[in-house]
Amino acid sequence: METVDCVVVGAGVVGLACARAIAASGREVLILERERAFGTGISSRNSEVIHAGLYYPPGSLKARLSVAGGRMLYAYCESRGVAHRRCGKLVVAAQREALPALARIRARALANGVEELLWLEPGAVKEIEPALDSCGALFSPATGIVDSHGLMLALLGDAERHGATLVLDTPVLGGRAEAGGIVLQTGGEAPMTLQARCVVNAAGLDAVRLAGQLPASSRGLPQAHFARGVYFSYAGRVPFSHLIYPVPEPGGLGIHLTLDMGGQPRFGPDVEWIDTPDYTVDPARAERFAAAIRKWWPGLEPERLQPAYAGVRPKIVGPGEADADFQIDGPAEHRVPGLINLLGIESPGLTAALAIGEEVARRIAAPQG
Incomplete structure (x- = not known):
């Protein structure tokens, strides 16, 4: 069984931002993506808008992370040469x-x-x-637009420069908790069994289903x-x-x-x-x-x-229900050391991606007991 420090599941813009932030902190990172290319799901099928944070309830993760993330995103695009425009x-x-x-x-x-x-x-x-x-x-x-593919290329490049590795065509089928961390079983053409000290579930549309297949995560999951x-x-x-x-x-x-x-x-x-x-x-x-x-x-x-x-x-809410906040569940919520589930990461997820990445990296670095 192979061992790795940290696995990020999902190579959309949020998963890549998480991988970049975690790798930049000095951690070994493996990014697992079930498709044959990165960013083919939510990240490539949206409006490509950099939101200012107008709509979200004060104090919510959506509000905090979109306002901070938008400012970070403009600075990042400027520094990395990613095409963007503050058109308003x-x-x-x-x-x-x-x-x-x-x-x-x-x-x-x-x-x-x-x-x-x-x-x-x-x-x-x-x-x-x-x-x-x-x-x-x-x-x-302050509202603008961004080339989402160019952004993901830049994030992946940063993550790889810090030692992260992207593995495509590798769906994560489930996992279990063991003394040394979380054991993941993958599928695809080259199935693997991996043991990771930390796992970030950034699987987008598949995140809730995957969370139900990971250790102790089925309790209290949204639909x-x-x-x-x-x-x-x-x-x-x-x-x-x-x-x-x-x-x-x-x-x-x-x-x-x-x-x-x-x-x-x-x-x-x-x-x-x-x-x-x-x-x-x-x-x-x-x-x-x-x-x-x-x-x-x-x-x-x-x-x-x-x-x-x-x-x-x-x-993570149904028709007629009030919009839900981002759900970032770590050990404090599910009592599984090293596991973070990112659920309901819809708009403004693109805008908030860099801030979400920093939040996840911070939670991973925090002492767990």
């Missing part, structure tokens, strides 16, 4: 009835320490985005739920230079407009609760998209909407 976004009240919700977002953002945030009346909105209809908006200049969100591209340019978001809807942030690093527009995601991860994009959903977008952009030409891709959010 408008959160729009399309009808007057949405203004109280917009005010609540503003209050939360200020409580979370978001320093740059402006309330704009309709006339001020028109000055910066003439094609946008609104009854008011919040302007967040896994999946929310699919589809994206539509737009044939041609749009008359916007900022990201445009409506007031959030249950389960997500509403159908919004983002721009990629090349300036190409995409709309989405919506929210559709599904039983198992499925990346199908139904072209018929374009009608619903058009109706939602026209509330704030009447000039939309629906025939230009084209199916693009879908992402799936790893929810």
